[in-house]
Amino acid sequence: MTRQKTIEEINLLGSHPALDFVNTVDSRGERWGPEFLNSYADLVTWARRVDIVDEEEQRTLLALAKRSPSDAQKELICARELREALHRIFLVEAQSKPVREKDLELLNEATRRAQAQRALFCRGNAIEWRRLPAIQMNAVATRVCLLAADLLTSRWSRRPIQVCEGTNCGWLFLDHSRNGRRRWCSDRTCGSHARVRKFRAVRVK
Numbered sequence: 001m002t003r004q005k006t007i008e009e010i011n012l013l014g015s016h017p018a019l020d021f022v023n024t025v026d027s028r029g030e031r032w033g034p035e036f037l038n039s040y041a042d043l044v045t046w047a048r049r050v051d052i053v054d055e056e057e058q059r060t061l062l063a064l065a066k067r068s069p070s071d072a073q074k075e076l077i078c079a080r081e082l083r084e085a086l087h088r089i090f091l092v093e094a095q096s097k098p099v100r101e102k103d104l105e106l107l108n109e110a111t112r113r114a115q116a117q118r119a120l121f122c123r124g125n126a127i128e129w130r131r132l133p134a135i136q137m138n139a140v141a142t143r144v145c146l147l148a149a150d151l152l153t154s155r156w157s158r159r160p161i162q163v164c165e166g167t168n169c170g171w172l173f174l175d176h177s178r179n180g181r182r183r184w185c186s187d188r189t190c191g192s193h194a195r196v197r198k199f200r201a202v203r204v205k
Contacts, residue, residue, distance in 0.1 A: 004034055007042040008049070013185045015174040017050040018148035019161065022087045023185075028170030040065045040072035040137070043079055047140040052147075057134035064137050075137045082110060082141050086148050090172055093152075094161045111149050114142035166190025 007024070014020040024036040024046060037043050044061045047053045053061065065072035085103040092099045117139065121130045131143060151158075164171045164185035171185040184190040 007036045007046050013173055018151050019172045020050055021144050023171045027168045029168035031168055040076045043140055052143050053134050079141045090161050094163045110145040114146045117142050164190050
């Protein structure tokens with residue numbers, strides 16, 4: 001029996017944190033799952049891997065979760081709900097599907113909350129956004145939603161979002177290939193498996 005990967009081991013293939021967040025489900029093809037965000041600690045661990053939180057913030061969030069496990073569980077559920085809404089919204093671009101009004105409302109509401117967790121600072125002669133320290137358990141989700149909003153609104157100045165064509169995959173990624181026709185989240189995994197299946201099918205004929 002193959003051991004399921006953990007959140008520390010999953011590949012980060014989306015080329016953007018918001019897409020890697022959506023890809024925290026192992027498969028979105030003919031079957032769904034397994035789930036990689038099985039605890040609030042998993043959520044924070046993933047956030048550290050993609051630099052959404054730093055080490056000190058990671059310790060702070062885990063300490064908050066330890067003090068209030070019920071609140072941590074609620075935040076985990078909310079983060080999963082945001083993830084699924086983002087997946088459907090990203091598919092609007094990747095597969096020309098209509099956006100669901102409820103999904104956009106959820107993202108809008110999360111973005112409004114997220115704005116309160118960043119502020120403008122001076123850096124030399126420039127003014128820039130800087131996120132405030134993560135001292136609330138919703139910090140990961142709010143930071144993800146801001147990244148997702150920036151990705152969605154930059155459609156015409158970046159590479160397109162694509163869906164992996166691998167069997168039982170469905171992961172999302174930014175297509176940085178030279179010809180813009182990338183088909184797999186990873187050529188070494190889904191791409192290799194597809195070629196093996198094609199070869200076997202030809203041999204059977």
